[in-house]
Amino acid sequence: MPGFELFGDLERKEVNDVLESGVLMRYGFDGMRNGHWKAKELESELQGTFKSNHVQLVSSGTAAVTVALASAGVGAGDEVIMPTFTFVASFEAIMMLSAIPVLVDIDDTLGLCPEAVEKAITPKTKAIMVVQMCGSMANMDALQTIANKHNLLLVEDACQAIGGTYKGKPLGSIGDLGCFSFDFVKTITCGEGGAVITNNKDYYLNADHYSDHGHDHVGNDRGAETHPFLGYNFRISELHAAVGLAQVKRLPEFIDIQKRNYTVLRDALSQIPEVTFRTVPEGGEESYAFLNFFLPNADIANKVAQNFKESGVDACWNYYTNNWHYLKKWDHLKDIKSLYPVSPEVRKGLEYLKTKTYEKSDHYISRNISCLIKLSWTESELKERASKMVKAIQDSL
């Protein structure tokens, strides 16, 4: 997945443009910047990439999720449905706004289970946050139908699925708002950065203002701008945007390489009858950033993970006991270990986590192995990797 593997001349050129003008900020300083507007250029490039009317760059993927929710009016006491398998940023963003994360099961897509989502809806539910994990997607038609039926926002975190599509639409562009991360390990990187995309002009303007202290961005005197509402600073810098501008132009090349490498490994593993692959919903095409597969049971999955390590197959994980991506290890959330007071409403709203069990998520995550697809593997490295993986799996059965 990581674009950082292929960092080169194009990235250096874009960054040098910014260093030469010395304008590291994305807004203002029109006279000094020699016509360089890297953040604006990247936003317009991303409009094309993600087939979306509006793009707002921000400082991170976590900021993108926060800004997306805030822009659509999610706040104190609102419930946001999210999956048990995701990055911690999902509940961090929800809680930042004093909203309540409602965790629900995933299914064999490794994304939100539509039936579990529908069961979790209450009068307080404001949004469904679908997270497109490991390069693929949840069953988007089913989730969209539920969101429409109950008049809920559908927010799509596509941080890990840049370049994937569903029925011809880029992942991230299907929900009311989509979120991307361009941190250092994502498919395209800015170093740190993120984006909110939407076709809703009001949400976009809210995101534009909110991510810059509420600035209305009218006219060209920054100091004279007014602030129609409260905001915050989630800005991206010109330096970061410059890196992203070079990387986004290489996205098709990155996806091609991922697809080629993924296919070699998948073909090799397909010869083992005990290995099954994650379900990709009909009409979906993965970004090929990860190869995900299931073993018959958790013991075998553990053994495979161990054998991979011992035989030098890196960048593969069993997320069941992973600190960052599965609820099992989120004791800091379950115990609400916050540096500052958390509202009684959110405390009460999170009580269910002390007792609720997630058999369906456990069933899939405990048997899953997720392997990062790198861009830098040579053909012989890839072949060697495929045969090591096959051997490690066969030795575990």
Ligand SMILES: *Cc1c(COP(=O)(O)O)cnc(C)c1O
């Ligand atoms: C990386 C990631 C984020 C957060 O992005 P940052 O830029 O690191 O803040 C959010 N959601 C998912 C699914 C991610 O993988």
